[in-house]
Amino acid sequence: xxxxxxxxxxxxxxxxxxxxxxxxxxxxxxxxxxxxxxxxxxxxxxxxxxxxxxxxxxxxxxxxxxxxxxxxxxxxxxxxxxxxxxxxxxxxxxxxxxxxxxxxxxxxxxxxxxxxxxxxxxxxxxxxxxxxxxxxxxxxxxxxxxxxxxxxxxxxxxxxxxxxxxxxxxxxxxxxxxxxxxxxxxxxxxxxxxxxxxx
Ligand SMILES: [Zn+2]
Numbered sequence: 001x002x003x004x005x006x007x008x009x010x011x012x013x014x015x016x017x018x019x020x021x022x023x024x025x026x027x028x029x030x031x032x033x034x035x036x037x038x039x040x041x042x043x044x045x046x047x048x049x050x051x052x053x054x055x056x057x058x059x060x061x062x063x064x065x066x067x068x069x070x071x072x073x074x075x076x077x078x079x080x081x082x083x084x085x086x087x088x089x090x091x092x093x094x095x096x097x098x099x100x101x102x103x104x105x106x107x108x109x110x111x112x113x114x115x116x117x118x119x120x121x122x123x124x125x126x127x128x129x130x131x132x133x134x135x136x137x138x139x140x141x142x143x144x145x146x147x148x149x150x151x152x153x154x155x156x157x158x159x160x161x162x163x164x165x166x167x168x169x170x171x172x173x174x175x176x177x178x179x180x181x182x183x184x185x186x187x188x189x190x191x192x193x194x195x196x197x198x199x
Contacts, residue, residue: 046181086155091095101166111176117131
C-alpha cells in the first residue's frame with residue numbers, strides 16, 4: 001500500500017505538469033505600414049498613411065475578444081522606421097503580423113486586394129496561407145481578389161513571426177480609392193480583417 005502511495009506521489013506531479021495550460025492569448029500585430037513623415041502613396045488629398053492608419057484604428061476599436069491581444073504599430077509618429085518596427089515585432093513574438101498597405105499602378109484600371117509574403121521569413125508557408133485567406137476575406141465585388149506575391153520586404157523577411165503585407169486596394173483606381181477613403185468602406189474592411197483574426 002505504501003508503495004502505491006509513493007507511486008501516486010511520484011506520478012501526480014508528472015500528470016499535472018503534462019496538463020500545462022496553452023498559451024492563454026493569441027498575439028496579433030497590425031502594422032499601419034506608414035507613419036510620421038512617410039505618407040506612402042498620395043493621390044489628391046488621399047494619403048495611404050492616413051487610410052491604413054484609420055483602418056488599423058478601426059480594427060482595434062472593434063476588437064472585443066479577450067483571448068486575442070491586438071497590438072498596433074506604426075500609428076504613432078515615434079515608431080516609424082521599418083527597423084524599429086521589426087525590433088518591436090521580434091520582441092513581442094506575435095502569432096501573426098499583418099502590415100496594411102495600398103497598391104498603386106500607372107494603369108488606372110488595375111484594382112483589387114493583393115498581398116506579399118517573403119520566402120526568407122522563417123514561417124513562409126504559414127504566411128502564404130494567411131495571405132491567401134486574408135485576400136479572400138477582404139475582397140468583394142468592386143474590390144476583386146488579387147494574388148499573393150513574393151517580395152523580400154524588410155519587415156516580412158526580418159520578422160521572426162508569420163507575416164503578411166496586405167494591400168487593401170489601388171489608390172490609383174477611382175472606385176477603389178472612393179471605397180478606401182470612405183468611413184463606411186474602412187469600417188467594412190476593418191470588420192472583415194477582424195473576423196479573420198478572430199477565427
Ligand atoms: Zn505602403
